[in-house]
Amino acid sequence: MNLAEGVQFVSLVILGGLMIFSALGVVLLSNIVYSAFLLALTFISVSGLYILLNAGFVAAAQVLVYVGAVNVLILFGIMLVNKVEVFSEVKNAWVGKAATGAVCAGLFGLIGTMVTSHPWAISTAPAAGDKAIEVIGQHFFSDFLLPFELASILLLVALVGAIVLARREFLPDLVAPQQEALTLPERPRELVAAGVRDED
């Protein structure tokens, strides 16, 4: 094992451990805000693993999309439904948790056995390396053109659908008769006493 392989292995161990422990924190911690920030740590360590796998472009896309967009979206979601809520106890909840843990451990054991016993045909072809972006772009505009265009349509559909779902509900009987141009009909929002100082 030469120096480069040693550095790679140490980075793999550090990033993998960071990823596993932060993912455990996401699932097990009781405070949801801590979970969201640990989710960002998980995404960043996954992007480090991508760099170890010679995929700089996807690593950058991972940081941009997951940490920059998805995680911020989840934080906004937490903020919007920020309600301290004590969940009612479910009878025999530990049975479900123990069964799920057993099933997940079994799943991991099954996949692990399959992975370690299967003879993988490791390719010795030269890696794309820094030309990966060009290869990905050629794939996008030749043999993956249809999925690429479909993905853009799907993003548009998701954008419109998210707006429609998250808007305040439209109540027809409450709409004022004079509807201004270029406005969407929606329920008038409640007046919130924001910024009103409590003077005594």
Add this chain to the structure above:
Amino acid sequence: MQLEYFLLLAAALFSIGVYGLVTSRNVIRVLMSIELMLNAVNINLMAFSNYLDPGAIKGQVFAVFVITIAAAEAAVGLAIVLSIYRNRDTVDMEQFNLLKW
């Protein structure tokens, strides 16, 4: 030999995601678990792309598509969570029985 390490890490991350998906009570934590599982699948795709198909890196193309779908899924999922929270005033998974007989 390194391919197996990446696959085992991905399997562990996927199992953690499944555990969180089934046992969480908070809806937003369920969405986070789904993101964890998607990331595990992405690690698998990238590892196969690097070790089995390093010339024509189709695994990276698939990973970019998965990232796109995950972003759309997160947006729509959070919109659903917001509208269901507005209607039922809770984020407890055990109380969402709208589609249950």
